[in-house]
Amino acid sequence: MKFSAQISQAIDRCLTDEIPFVAFAMPGEAEVCFRASLPDGQFRSPAFRDKESDSFFINFFDNDEPYTAGVSFDMTEEEVNNFHDPTYHARIFGDSIRPRVSSTFRASYHEAFSAVKPxxxxxxxxxxxxxxxxxxxxxxxxxxxxxxxxxxxxxxxYLCFTPETGVWLGSTPEVLLESDRATGLIRTMSLAGTRPVDESGDWDEKNIREQAIVTDYICHTLRNAGLEVEIRPLTERRFLNIKHLCTPIDARGDVSIPELMSALSPTPAVAGYPRERAIGEIGRVETHRRHCYGGYVGVRIGGDYHAFVNLRCAFMAPVTLSGTKGWLGNLYAGGGIIAASQEDAEWLETESKTRVLASVFLGENGQEGEEGSRLTRSSVSFLSDLPPSGHDDGQLVNSAGI
Incomplete structure (x- = not known):
């Protein structure tokens, strides 16, 4: 999918000057929409400052911030390309949070799995x-x-930058919530259970159980909000080289959509169940921070919400690797662990979920942060750590281990 010349120029301008922006495409649509914010005085993208305005939003996995980061639709690509404000100065790129340099080692995953399984x-x-x-x-x-x-x-x-989140891109098949003000209909789905796309026959008990846990949680949350719930037939949903079990769910009633999104997120599909206990265990055993992975992302257009679980995504920042300029990306994937789970199968599932995006990243000249590779904390410098001249002075300010 080739972006238009205007959108390409606007994206490059926003990344250079750190203007909050989003380029996104809705499911099944080839058209890419670009919008950018005019930052407020605190350099915060006021995506929800006007409850009737169109905007993009992106939230963190732990869902504990009093606001949602995002991009208000202030400027089109043409307006960004013509934007000039002598009082505006770009800040240090992504200085609040950064991608991690090292990948999750197999041994670290083993320790986490062994900690929760008993x-x-x-x-x-x-x-x-x-x-x-x-x-x-x-x-x-x-x-x-x-x-x-x-x-x-x-x-x-989507591809976006906000000061709170840094640069993210993703392609998510999972609907968290879609609302239609005209009809009062709210649509969501329970997406859980994974296997290779070429595997046929009945789904195993482990995947069916995972699917049921997520479905029950979503329906309970919707009914708790006073909504009438209709559960539609179970189906399969394909995503490139894998497929998932999917239960579409419809709801009707009077409810605050932002509050409902917050109540649903994170679902057991990305956290676990019981949810609060699972989130606590994740914080104890995982060796990395999820940031926006597993949170929600989407757009509000014409008063209707289109929110998705942030999956198949990457968190990016500009770096140099041994003097070569490029971008560091953290690609995230997870799998539901229950009593019947097998560690090797779960690890391979995360491999499958990251394979396509990793192939796009790596191409012919990529590097992965594994033991023995060139991609180490001593070889990577974040561009925001370099001297004002833009040349590496050989010293790394080490704040990558987050």
């Missing part, structure tokens, strides 16, 4: 363990987005 055997429930792959690429986020968007046209696709 409790699950004893008490039941589910914990979603995630891992990240840390990749270096010479491709820009725009070029990665163009290629990734073209491969995943049935999903919600």
């Amino acid at each position: 409790r699950l055997k004893k008490d039941g429930g589910k914990v979603v363990l995630s891992r990240l792959r840390s990749l270096f690429t010479k491709k820009t986020p725009r070029l990665i987005a163009e290629e990734y968007f073209a491969l995943t046209d049935s999903t919600f696709r």
Whole structure:
């Protein structure tokens, strides 16, 4: 999917000057929409400052901020390309949070799995363990987005920058919530259970159980909000090389959509069940922060919300690797662990979930942050750590281990 010349220029301008922006495409649509914010005095993108305005939003996994980061639709690509404000100065790129340099090692995943499995055997429930792959690429986020968007046209696709979150891109098949003010209909889905796309026959008990846990939680949350709920027939939903079990769910009633999104997120599909216990265990055993992975992302247009669970995504920042300029990306994937889970199968599932985006990142010249590779904390410098001249002075300000 080739972006238009105007959109390409606007994205590059926003990344250079750190103007909050989003380029997105709705599921099944080839058209890419671009919008950018005029930052307020605190350099915060006021996506929800006007409850009737169109905007893009992106939230963190732990869902504990009093506001949602995002992009208000203040400027089109043409307006960004003509934007000039002598009082505006770009800040240090992504200085609040940064991608991690090292990938999740197999041994670290083993320790996390071994820590949660005994409790699950004893008490039941589910914990979603995630891992990240840390990749270096010479491709820009725009070029990665163009290629990734073209491969995943049935999903919600986005590339964005906000000061709170840094640069993210993703392609998510999972609807958190879509609302239609005209009809009062609210649509969501329970998406859980994973297997290779070429595997046929009945789904195993582990995947069916995962699916039921998520469905029950979503329906309980909707009914708790006073909504009438209709559960539609179970189906399969394909995403490139894998497929998931999917239960579409409809609801009707009078409710605050932002409050409902907050109540639903994170669902057991990305956290576990019971949810609060699972989130606590994730914080104890995972060796990385999820940031916006597993949170929600989407747009509000004409008063209607289109919110999706932030999956198949990457968190990016500009770096140098041994003097070569490029971008560092953290690619995230997770899998639901229950009493019947097998560690090797769960690890391979995360491999499958990151394979396509990793192939786009790596191309011919990428590097992955594994043991023995060139991508290490001593070889990577974040551009915001370099002297004003833009040349590496050989010293790394080490704040990558987050």
